[in-house]
Every structure is written in structure tokens, then in C-alpha cells.
Amino acid sequence: SQKIEQNSEALNIQEGKTATLTCNYTNYSPAYLQWYRQDPGRGPVFLLLIRENEKEKRKERLKVTFDTTLKQSLFHITASQPADSATYLCALDTGNAGNMLTFGGGTRLMVKP
Amino acid sequence: EAQVTQNPRYLITVTGKKLTVTCSQNMNHEYMSWYRQDPGLGLRQIYYSMNVEVTDKGDVPEGYKVSRKEKRNFPLILESPSPNQTSLYFCASSNRDQETQYFGPGTRLLVL
Numbered sequence: 001s002q003k004i005e006q007n008s009e010a011l012n013i014q015e016g017k018t019a020t021l022t023c024n025y026t027n028y029s030p031a032y033l034q035w036y037r038q039d040p041g042r043g044p045v046f047l048l049l050i051r052e053n054e055k056e057k058r059k060e061r062l063k064v065t066f067d068t069t070l071k072q073s074l075f076h077i078t079a080s081q082p083a084d085s086a087t088y089l090c091a092l093d094t095g096n097a098g099n100m101l102t103f104g105g106g107t108r109l110m111v112k113p
Numbered sequence: 114e115a116q117v118t119q120n121p122r123y124l125i126t127v128t129g130k131k132l133t134v135t136c137s138q139n140m141n142h143e144y145m146s147w148y149r150q151d152p153g154l155g156l157r158q159i160y161y162s163m164n165v166e167v168t169d170k171g172d173v174p175e176g177y178k179v180s181r182k183e184k185r186n187f188p189l190i191l192e193s194p195s196p197n198q199t200s201l202y203f204c205a206s207s208n209r210d211q212e213t214q215y216f217g218p219g220t221r222l223l224v225l
Contacts, residue, residue, distance in 0.1 A: 043216030
């Protein structure tokens, strides 16, 4: 079956460290992958998009990698801060015409001061 | 301010009583979609629309209807709500390439 898996358990790290979140998928060949941030009770907020022909993308303290051979994306937050505490969702383009986005279950990140 | 709005934000209703959740965007986006979010199941797409009068089913369309008569609006209709439709609902919109989806604030629905 087609699946998108993210660490279901919360990730706890110390302020200042680098947080690394994983998104693994099977049976998809997405043209792109996206990462979103979601705070409790609020809608997801887009962070980054990486295409299948891109290995890495950066935006300020965020870095995303995309390995289509391993079918995996890694999401890094460097110099993490308590304000980075949230749930992070990955999403894949899964439609035949690029018309569907399928989300992973999300990983909750807790950054402790 | 660019935004997606949903109404109502909270709704308690009873089984079988038809309801509509409205969604509106002010970014002139072609693409709009509805998701539901449930604990342990994540975000699942209900319906999406590529443009006016063009709609299609997502992963979990049963029990829902949508319409897209205007570009800015994409209402979600529950003709006969059931308790298993109790959930947190999000509307989203994006431009044609769908590279960035903007989500609304969510509608929390409880069906008794």
C-alpha cells in the first residue's frame, strides 16, 4: 500500500541543537515534496518545497534534503529555539496530474530551553 | 492581507441535519481543496477543485459534497452528517502550480 511515514513519537531536543525530522514514503514517485509547520488548533503553514531533481534546499535555519532513491526526505532546523516547537508535516504530490497532495502524520518537535 | 477564511470556526450539530462550511480566499487562486484532520490519521483530502466548475474527489469524499461556482469560494456541504464526520476541517488554496498551499484556520465540527 502507499504510505508516507514520519516519526510518530515526539522529538525532544535542547535549544541550540539541530533537529532532524524524517519523512519516508513508499510506492510514490512524487514530482515534489513539501514541509509544513502546524501549531495546535491552527492550519498548517507552508515552509519549503523541494523538487525531485533537487538534492537540497535551504531557507534561513531550515534545510531539506530529498533522496528519491531512498524515498526519503530529511528536514533540519539548525540552532533550534523553543519557538520552533510545533508539529511538522511532510506532503507529497501524489496525483497523476499533480492535483493531489498527500500528507504524512506529522512529527511533534519540542525544543527545551 | 492574503488569507483563507472559513466559517463557522466551531459547530455542534446533530445527526442528519444538513450543514455547510464556507471557505473563501482572496488570492485569486485556481486550486482549492478540503481536508479533514483526525488524531492518528493525519490530514486527508476530501475534495479538490482545479478551477471554477471543476471538482474531483480526494481520498475520503464519502458523505461530503462541494461546489465551485465562483473562483474565491469553495463550500463544503454535509447533507446528512453522522458522528464519524466529527473532525477538524481545513480549507486550502493555491495557485495553478500548487507549490504553496495556504490553509484556513480550521473548522471544528462535532456531530452528536
